[in-house]
Amino acid sequence: MLWGRCSSKYIAKFMTVAHFKSKGLKRSSPRPAKALCSDCGLCDTYYIHYVKEACAFLNQQVAELEQQAHGQSRDLDSEDDWYFGVHQQMLTARKKDPIPGAQWTGIVSTIGIEMLNRGLVEGVVCVQNTPEDRFQPMPVIARTPEDILAARVNKPTLSPNLSILEQIEQSGLKRLLVIGVGCQIQALRSVQDKLGLEKLYVLGTPCVDNVPRDGLQKFLETTSKSPETVVSYEFMQDFRVHFKHEDGSEEQVPFFGLKTDKLKNIFAPSCMSCFDYVNSLADLVVGYMGSPYGWQWVVVRNETGQEMLDLVMDQLKTQPVMSEGDRKSAVQNSIPAYDKGVTLPMWAAKLMGVVIDRIGPRGLEYARFSIDSHFTRNYLYVKRNYPEKLEGHVPAYAQKIVEQYTLPD
Ligand code: FAD
Numbered sequence: 132m133l134w135g136r137c138s139s140k141y142i143a144k145f146m147t148v149a150h151f152k153s154k155g156l157k158r159s160s161p162r163p164a165k166a167l168c169s170d171c172g173l174c175d176t177y178y179i180h181y182v183k184e185a186c187a188f189l190n191q192q193v194a195e196l197e198q199q200a201h202g203q204s205r206d207l208d209s210e211d212d213w214y215f216g217v218h219q220q221m222l223t224a225r226k227k228d229p230i231p232g233a234q235w236t237g238i239v240s241t242i243g244i245e246m247l248n249r250g251l252v253e254g255v256v257c258v259q260n261t262p263e264d265r266f267q268p269m270p271v272i273a274r275t276p277e278d279i280l281a282a283r284v285n286k287p288t289l290s291p292n293l294s295i296l297e298q299i300e301q302s303g304l305k306r307l308l309v310i311g312v313g314c315q316i317q318a319l320r321s322v323q324d325k326l327g328l329e330k331l332y333v334l335g336t337p338c339v340d341n342v343p344r345d346g347l348q349k350f351l352e353t354t355s356k357s358p359e360t361v362v363s364y365e366f367m368q369d370f371r372v373h374f375k376h377e378d379g380s381e382e383q384v385p386f387f388g389l390k391t392d393k394l395k396n397i398f399a400p401s402c403m404s405c406f407d408y409v410n411s412l413a414d415l416v417v418g419y420m421g422s423p424y425g426w427q428w429v430v431v432r433n434e435t436g437q438e439m440l441d442l443v444m445d446q447l448k449t450q451p452v453m454s455e456g457d458r459k460s461a462v463q464n465s466i467p468a469y470d471k472g473v474t475l476p477m478w479a480a481k482l483m484g485v486v487i488d489r490i491g492p493r494g495l496e497y498a499r500f501s502i503d504s505h506f507t508r509n510y511l512y513v514k515r516n517y518p519e520k521l522e523g524h525v526p527a528y529a530q531k532i533v534e535q536y537t538l539p540d
């Protein structure tokens with residue numbers, strides 16, 4: 132018995148020391164996941180030691196990690212679970228007093244600030260931008276509300292958020308909030324027990340169609356009338372891309388008018404093979420796509436997520452989630468159109484945008500529309516480019532979603 136205890140203590144110590152022997156890769160070095168790497172940042176650190184298990188693109192393990200993080204994995208008999216993951220509740224919310232310059236109304240930044248101000252955490256992992264480039268991500272451990280505010284708004288580019296993991300252990304932080312997207316959070320969940328933390332909180336956003344910095348430039352130049360003045364953009368629930376410009380003006384471009392033939396190759400291969408749009412492993416997720424236009428969508432996955440949301444409830448207007456319309460034929464029709472790179476003339480795209488906005492899916496049905504469209508596209512991408520990975524890489528819930536549609540070969 133004593134030997135058993137000693138040996139497990141020894142093994143645990145050995146495992147903690149073992150990762151110090153690894154060294155993070157240079158930024159210019161090829162990554163273990165090769166072209167599929169989403170640059171989550173893990174491999175920049177000595178936690179690369181765990182990459183074979185931790186990398187979302189080398190070892191898909193959503194169900195196992197859901198069990199670890201939430202005490203249960205998705206119920207495959209529940210359609211809501213296929214789509215939105217394990218959850219205790221979903222709601223629609225917006226800040227009564229929105230944060231200027233936030234991506235939406237700033238619920239994410241507000242939660243980070245409250246957690247820091249109330250002493251629940253000592254630091255918040257989030258991503259600011261470099262001084263030279265508003266879209267070049269710069270991950271930080273924020274220690275003040277000002278640091279968190281400086282990270283508001285999306286950097287719509289692959290961001291190595293986990294590159295700060297070594298700093299966490301070295302700085303002796305014990306209570307931490309991490310804000311991030313699905314692939315970052317999957318790798319984080321795999322190594323969280325090695326970080327020496329007493330408590331980890333995870334606040335996620337959904338994420339889809341992310342791009343490397345040069346891909347973003349191509350998107351802006353192909354789609355916006357004034358690419359150099361864009362400060363943020365969003366693919367909105369009204370089927371238009373909304374660009375915000377430096378002077379406060381807004382530009383709208385209908386989805387159906389996007390030059391899909393030119394844009395097809397800009398998305399990162401990691402995002403073309405991702406099936407964790409809704410950030411399944413975060414404690415709390417804040418996005419927009421399950422809520423009506425102008426509102427944010429909040430998914431509470433577990434007790435920790437509820438604790439985080441409770442901190443800001445008095446600052447929010449809320450309403451129940453809603454769902455209207457039927458997405459299925461729109462998704463089925465979009466599959467061959469996207470595959471062939473069909474682009475409509477702008478007048479037809481605008482007309483189609485107006486019609487779909489009036490009669491199209493809303494609320495949770497819009498979220499299902501977006502998830503179905505991306506999962507069918509990504510399934511075809513993996514099948515065609517990485518056939519040997521298809522079976523292990525596509526989670527069971529995504530398989531069920533894709534099976535609802537007829538796909539080309
Ligand atoms: P803010 O208060 O402005 O805070 C934004 C937070 O996002 C900051 O804390 C920052 O650290 C973090 N962040 C910014 N860029 C990145 C990045 N590249 N990687 C990791 N973290 C980052 N929601 C949907 O419902 N559907 C979508 O399709 C969707 N796509 C998204 C794609 C990307 C690349 C990102 C980053 C987010 C996406 N979201 C999506 C989430 C949504 O756009 C908002 O970020 C979310 O609703 C929070 O808004 P907010 O005003 O509360 O955030």
Ligand code: SF4
Binds near residue numbers: 168182
């Ligand atoms: Fe490493 Fe992350 Fe890239 Fe995987 S996605 S190879 S864990 S940096």
